[in-house]
Each structure stands twice: as C-alpha cells, then as structure tokens.
Amino acid sequence: xxxxxxxxxxxxxxxxxxxxxxxxxxxxxxxxxxxxxxxxxxxxxxxxxxxxxxxxxxxxxxxxxxxxxxxxxxxxxxxxxxxxxxxxxxxxxxxxxxxxxxxxxxxxxxxxxxxxxxxxxxxxxxxxxxxxxxxxxxxxxxxxxxxxxxxxxxxxxxxxxxxxxxxxxxxxxxxxxxxxxxxxxxxxxxxxxxxxxxxxxxxxxxxxxxxxxxxxxxxxxxxxxxxxxxxxxxxxxxxxxxxxxxxxxxxxxxxxxxxxxxxxxxxxxxxxxxxxxxxxxxxxxxxxxxxxxxxxxxxxxxxxxxxxxxxxxxxxxxxxxxxxxxxxxxxxxxxxxxxxxxxxxxxxxxxxxxxxxxxx
Amino acid sequence: xxxxxxxxxxxxxxxxxxxxxxxxxxxxxxxxxxxxxxxxxxxxxxxxxxxxxxxxxxxxxxxxxxxxxxxxxxxxxxxxxxxxxxxxxxxxxxxxxxxxxxxxxxxxxxxxxxxxxxxxxxxxxxxxxxxxxxxxxxxxxxxxxxxxxxxxxxxxxxxxxxxxxxxxxxxxxxxxxxxxxxxxxxxxxxxxxxxxxxxxxxxxxxxxxxxxxxxxxxxxxxxxxxxxxxxxxxxxxxxxxxxxxxxxxxxxxxxxxxxxxxxxxxxxxxxxxxxxxxxxxxxxxxxxxxxxxxxxxxxxxxxxxxxxxxxxxxxxxxxxxxxxxxxxxxxxxxxxxxxxxxxxxxxxxxxxxxxxxxxx
Numbered sequence: 004x005x006x007x008x009x010x011x012x013x014x015x016x017x018x019x020x021x022x023x024x025x026x027x028x029x030x031x032x033x034x035x036x037x038x039x040x041x042x043x044x045x046x047x048x049x050x051x052x053x054x055x056x057x058x059x060x061x062x063x064x065x066x067x068x069x070x071x072x073x074x075x076x077x078x079x080x081x082x083x084x085x086x087x088x089x090x091x092x093x094x095x096x097x098x099x100x101x102x103x104x105x106x107x108x109x110x111x112x113x114x115x116x117x118x119x120x121x122x123x124x125x126x127x128x129x130x131x132x133x134x135x136x137x138x139x140x141x142x143x144x145x146x147x148x149x150x151x152x153x154x155x156x157x158x159x160x161x162x163x164x165x166x167x168x169x170x171x172x173x174x175x176x177x178x179x180x181x182x183x184x185x186x187x188x189x190x191x192x193x194x195x196x197x198x199x200x201x202x203x204x205x206x207x208x209x210x211x212x213x214x215x216x217x218x219x220x221x222x223x224x225x226x227x228x229x230x231x232x233x234x235x236x237x238x239x240x241x242x243x244x245x246x247x248x249x250x251x252x253x254x255x256x257x258x259x260x261x262x263x264x265x266x267x268x269x270x271x272x273x274x275x276x277x278x279x280x281x282x283x284x285x286x287x288x289x290x291x292x293x294x295x296x297x298x299x300x301x302x303x304x305x306x307x308x309x310x311x312x313x314x315x316x317x318x319x320x321x322x323x324x325x326x327x328x329x330x331x332x333x334x335x336x337x338x339x340x341x342x343x344x345x346x347x348x349x350x351x352x353x354x355x356x357x358x359x360x361x362x363x
Numbered sequence: 364x365x366x367x368x369x370x371x372x373x374x375x376x377x378x379x380x381x382x383x384x385x386x387x388x389x390x391x392x393x394x395x396x397x398x399x400x401x402x403x404x405x406x407x408x409x410x411x412x413x414x415x416x417x418x419x420x421x422x423x424x425x426x427x428x429x430x431x432x433x434x435x436x437x438x439x440x441x442x443x444x445x446x447x448x449x450x451x452x453x454x455x456x457x458x459x460x461x462x463x464x465x466x467x468x469x470x471x472x473x474x475x476x477x478x479x480x481x482x483x484x485x486x487x488x489x490x491x492x493x494x495x496x497x498x499x500x501x502x503x504x505x506x507x508x509x510x511x512x513x514x515x516x517x518x519x520x521x522x523x524x525x526x527x528x529x530x531x532x533x534x535x536x537x538x539x540x541x542x543x544x545x546x547x548x549x550x551x552x553x554x555x556x557x558x559x560x561x562x563x564x565x566x567x568x569x570x571x572x573x574x575x576x577x578x579x580x581x582x583x584x585x586x587x588x589x590x591x592x593x594x595x596x597x598x599x600x601x602x603x604x605x606x607x608x609x610x611x612x613x614x615x616x617x618x619x620x621x622x623x624x625x626x627x628x629x630x631x632x633x634x635x636x637x638x639x640x641x642x643x644x645x646x647x648x649x650x651x652x653x654x655x656x657x658x659x660x661x662x663x664x665x666x667x668x669x670x671x672x673x674x675x676x677x678x679x680x681x682x683x684x685x686x687x688x689x690x691x692x693x694x695x696x697x698x699x700x701x702x703x704x705x706x707x708x709x710x711x712x713x714x715x716x717x718x719x720x721x722x723x
Contacts, residue, residue, distance in 0.1 A: 015396045015605060023390045030383045035558035036375045071431025071560070074604035078586045104586040192605060198395035200431075200560050200607030226438045226464040244434035245375060245552060247560030247607060 019196030146306030379556030414618035506666030
C-alpha cells in the first residue's frame with residue numbers, strides 16, 4: 004500500500020481492497036461472458052440478495068433489484084411510484100437532482116430547501132397530496148447527513164406516504180429501520196468500493212402495489228425496468244436485460260468479505276475514523292468542518308472548509324499519498340471532501356489527520 | 364485455447380481474446396476507480412468515439428453515446444424520437460420486444476410481422492403518420508438478417524421518417540450507409556466480445572432535433588438520459604451519470620485491437636466462417652439451416668435446425684470444447700445457434716464444421 008495513493012474522493016472511490024483479486028478470479032471462472040439466463044448467474048444474484056439481507060438487515064418483504072446506476076433509480080422511483088406529486092428534502096446538488104428528475108418527468112413535485120451546509124432534523128410538514136417523500140440520507144456534495152430519527156418521525160406522521168431514501172454515499176454504514184422506509188438505494192462505486200456501472204434498488208411490497216396500481220390505470224411506468232418487470236425477473240434471480248454480470252459478481256464477493264469483517268466492526272470503525280477527523284478539524288486553527296451542526300455531520304463524507312489553505316493542503320496530502328476529493332460545485336476552490344468508506348483503514352485516517360494538523 | 368471451451372452462444376458471447384489482458388492493465392492504471400469527471404475519463408470516451416468512427420465509418424454528424432444496455436436504448440429511442448407512432452418490422456423475439464417497449468410507453472405503434480425464420484427484403488408500405496421505422500438488422504433469436512438494400516429503399520421512399528437500426532448482434536460486421544439511417548445501436552457483449560453492462564447508441568442531428576422538438580412542446584422525454592442531456596455531456600466527452608467506466612475503457616481497447624486487424628479482414632473472415640458453416644449445414648443429411656432464404660441468412664448468428672439430433676450434436680460439440688447456443692424460445696429443443704463474431708477464429712469454425720459433419 005505504501006507506494007499507492009489512497010483515494011479519498013467520495014465516488015468513484017478507492018476500490019475495496021479485495022476487488023482486484025476477485026476480478027482476476029472472475030476471469031478464471033468465465034464470469035464476464037456468463038449468460039444471464041444461466042443457473043450460475045442465478046446463484047450470483049441470490050448470493051447478493053442473501054448477503055445484503057445479512058449485512059444490512061434488509062427484511063424479506065424487500066426486493067433486491069439491479070439497475071445501471073443510482074441515477075437511473077431516481078428516474079425509476081418517480082416513474083413507478085409517483086403519479087402526480089413527490090416531496091423532496093433538498094440540501095445539496097444530489098438531492099436537488101432527484102427533485103429535478105421528477106420535474107423532468109412532468110410531475111407536479113415540490114421541494115423544501117435547506118441552506119448549504121445545513122439539512123433537516125426537526126419536524127417537516129408535508130401536504131396531503133404528496134404520494135412519496137424523497138430523502139437523501141447523505142448529501143455527497145455538502146457532507147450533510149440526515150438523522151434516522153427524522154425518517155422515523157416522518158413515517159409515524161405520514162404512514163400512508165411512501166418514503167424513499169437515497170443512501171448512495173452512506174451504505175453500508177447506516178443501520179436503517181426498514182419498517183420506516185419503503186425504498187432505499189445505492190450505487191456500488193462508493194461505500195462498497197466497486198467499479199461503477201451498477202445500482203442496487205431495495206423496494207418493499209407497498210412500492211410494488213403502487214406501481215401495479217398505476218399500471219392498471221394505464222399510466223405508463225416505463226418498459227423493461229418497471230417495478231413489476233424487475234420483480235418478476237427477480238423471482239427467478241434474473242434481470243429483464245443483460246446486466247452488468249461482472250459487477251454483480253464483484254458485489255457479491257465484497258459483501259461476503261464485509262460479512263466476514265462484520266457490520267458491527269465496519270460501523271464502529273467508520274465512527275472512529277469520522278470522530279478523529281472531525282476532532283482534528285475542530286481543533287485546527289484554519290481548516291474547519293463545513294457542516295457545523297454535529298447532528299448533521301456525515302460520518303461517511305466529511306467536508307473540510309479549507310478556504311485559502313485548500314491548495315496547500317491538497318498538495319501536502321498528495322505528497323503523502325493521500326488524494327482528497329475536491330469540494331463540489333461552489334465549494335470547489337475552498338473545500339476538500341474526504342470519503343470515509345469501509346476500504347479506508349484507520350491508519351489512512353490517522354495519517355490524514357497528521358497531515359492536516361501540520362498544515363497551519 | 365486448447366484447454367478452454369469456445370463459447371458460440373450469441374450473447375453474452377466468448378470474450379474477445381485480448382479482454383482479460385486489458386482488464387489486468389485497467390486495474391494497474393486505476394481505471395475501475397477513475398472519476399468520470401476527470402481528464403483521463405474524457406480521454407477514454409474520446410478514444411471510443413474516434414475508434415468507432417474509424418472502424419465502422421461513422422460520420423461526424425453522428426453522436427456516440429453510452430447507456431447501461433441496448434435494452435435501455437429501445438426505451439430511449441421511443442421516449443426521445445416518437446411522439447405517437449413508430450412502425451416495427453418484427454421477425455423474432457427481439458424485434459418484437461422493441462415494439463412492445465413502444466406499446467408499454469403508451470405509443471400507438473404498429474408492427475408488420477414475418478413468419479419465424481423469415482424476414483424482410485422486399486418493398487414495405489408505411490403509413491403517413493409513422494414517425495420512426497424500427498428495423499432489426501440481425502434478429503438474434505432466429506438468425507435472420509435484413510439486407511442493407513431494404514434500409515436504403517426505405518430511406519429513399521420515406522425520407523422524412525427517422526430510421527432506427529438495432530445492430531446488437533451484427534456489429535462490427537455490417538458496413539452501414541450512415542446516410543440511410545438516423546440511429547444505430549449495439550451492446551458490447553456480442554460482436555465486440557466484452558463483459559455485459561454497456562450499450563452504445565449512435566444518433567444523428569435529425570434525432571437530436573426531434574427530441575428537442577418534443578421537449579419544447581413540454582413532452583417528457585425522460586430525465587438524465589434524454590438525448591439533449593446525453594449530447595450535452597458528450598460535447599465534453601462525459602456522461603450524465605457515473606457510467607461503466609471499466610466497460611468504456613475495455614471497449615476502447617478492443618476497438619483499437621480491431622483497427623489493427625482491420626475491418627476489411629474482420630468482414631472477410633466473418634463471411635468465410637459463415638460460408639463454411641452454411642455449406643456444411645446445406646450438405647448435411649439431418650441438420651439444416653433454419654433460415655432457408657440465402658438473402659436473409661445472418662452472417663453473425665447462424666441457426667441450425669437440428670431437430671431430433673439436437674441433444675446428440677450438442678453433446679458432441681461440448682466433448683470437442685465447443686459450446687453451442689441453445690435455440691431461442693420455441694426453438695429451444697430443436698435448434699442450435701452459433702455466434703460468428705470477430706473473436707471466433709477460422710479454426711474454431713473449421714472444427715465446428717467437422718463435428719457437425721460427423722453427427723449423422
């Protein structure tokens with residue numbers, strides 16, 4: 004590892020450390036040319052499903068579906084689950100794009116917007132005509148996370164509305180209560196440390212019922228990737244189209260590795276690494292956490308307000324083999340982002356803290 | 364190669380023989396975690412574009428766009444290019460699915476259907492209200508190909524209609540006249556011999572104009588993968604979403620390899636391999652070509668009507684290290700399919716013919 008740069012960009016991220024070996028094995032096993040209608044493929048799909056349930060505590064009433072990207076899942080959620088109106092809690096570029104997808108699909112959707120670097124934790128009032136509440140658990144652009152207590156509160160207050168949670172840059176870290184959500188999704192190139200090109204979409208039976216209701220009313224919910232189509236193929240552990248078979252194989256293998264490490268350990272390590280980095284930023288003379296409210300500080304994407312020191316810090320990190328992520332959008336010149344994913348070792352974070360400390 | 368089975372299934376197919384080495388190089392170069400907003404990624408995208416233009420003769424007025432699959436492209440074509448009606452020439456399961464996508468997207472589309480094992484070569488009459496004619500150059504399920512003269516005739520007869528060509532299981536073989544078509548597409552796991560999970564969509568300016576016209580009329584043409592969105596990102600050699608970066612890298616490398624072999628040689632070899640297999644089938648006592656009309660016989664997916672000999676032939680092929688593709692749908696028990704892609708060597712086809720000859 005000493006000769007290689009450790010990548011802290013929040014996505015695509017540093018590969019999970021076992022991926023290269025798994026990819027070599029995949030070629031030996033003929034995975035890249037495996038038919039998606041074969042028993043072997045069905046076994047790979049099943050492996051991911053069983054593994055994700057064990058790793059994340061996903062209950063049996065949730066389906067595990069594959070798409071090309073999490074961006075695609077934004078579109079599929081709106082197409083399949085929203086006839087007229089979704090409500091989006093927006094606090095950065097990615098939660099905003101989810102909202103914009105709904106507008107592009109001609110829904111009469113609404114957003115509640117928070118200031119950059121802030122987010123949502125208190126009560127939220129939702130209009131009666133909202134069918135789906137779209138939440139972004141971890142806003143990758145700003146490093147703001149949403150307390151799980153807000154998700155639970157929304158479920159209690161609005162039990163008839165569907166709740167969708169974008170967990171693209173937080174899973175496998177968050178321990179969601181799957182009774183409080185109807186659909187959760189992520190892409191594999193962030194916390195799971197895999198090559199990009201695969202989205203994972205978890206949906207419960209309420210979502211499927213909604214999609215079927217729209218379909219029965221002659222409302223177009225898409226073609227090959229409608230929820231009923233995806234779920235029908237999933238019942239045989241297959242996909243409607245020829246999918247990213249290699250990506251599905253690698254995901255299954257990395258989930259297996261994470262199960263061996265244990266989700267408890269992964270979560271504790273994530274919290275430790277986040278704690279030492281925030282501590283360093285809090286104690287620093289110049290560089291500070293961008294997100295001030297500790298309740299909203301993301302554990303998995305940590306944004307430093309580095310101001311005029313941004314260029315110097317970035318150079319010093321690179322000289323130490325640490326590649327920071329640039330700030331996003333308006334923060335590009337004055338912020339640095341640090342992914343804190345399972346592949347990032349405690350030692351990497353300790354080195355990161357040392358370099359930051361020395362940058363005065 | 365001696366110890367390995369050669370895969371003749373028409374997709375996912377045998378990998379192009381250089382892919383494994385390219386994948387190893389990709390990991391060394393850090394491609395699987397490369398940012399899709401980096402200069403390096405832009406260089407990979409540009410490499411595919413320049414390479415495809417050189418290999419296939421794609422003119423500059425065509426855009427080169429990426430999706431998750433060719434199945435996705437069916438959906439994107441209907442969403443972006445058809446407001447009310449497309450006409451589909453259907454002669455098998457895949458051309459039929461393209462039509463069904465249009466119906467699922469609530470278009471008032473029509474189809475002209477040919478009997479199994481037959482196709483289209485003569486004049487076709489198209490109603491005035493058709494916006495797009497959907498052609499399947501090579502029907503993977505039945506091994507029926509469409510003469511390029513029909514594409515040219517349709518263009519001449521209906522110059523105002525858009526013409527879409529599904530070339531999923533024929534490219535890079537066909538030498539399309541890009542003046543006669545408006546959009547052509549393929550997926551990488553067939554003729555290009557790559558791991559599945561990437562579709563390539565070629566579209567001209569007429570397609571872009573049509574999509575923009577629909578958009579300006581407040582017609583929803585999708586979200587992140589609308590044509591205007593894809594083309595806007597393509598102008599920077601980027602994609603709207605995080606794409607299958609590894610797949611794009613591998614495609615660029617295989618196109619480079621094919622350019623070194625030369626497209627003329629690839630086409631001549633394809634024709635030689637097809638000729639000896641059809642000759643063998645024509646001369647055989649029991650096993651015959653499923654497609655009788657020589658003008659419609661596919662060069663790239665050759666279907667044998669093996670009847671009661673199917674099981675015996677299949678076993679003999681496997682014993683010789685040759686994996687045939689099963690017949691598709693109703694042909695499953697009585698037909699075998701043989702992909703004839705650039706990765707299949709003339710020697711593989713000569714061995715294939717020998718084994719078939721001995722199966723009497």
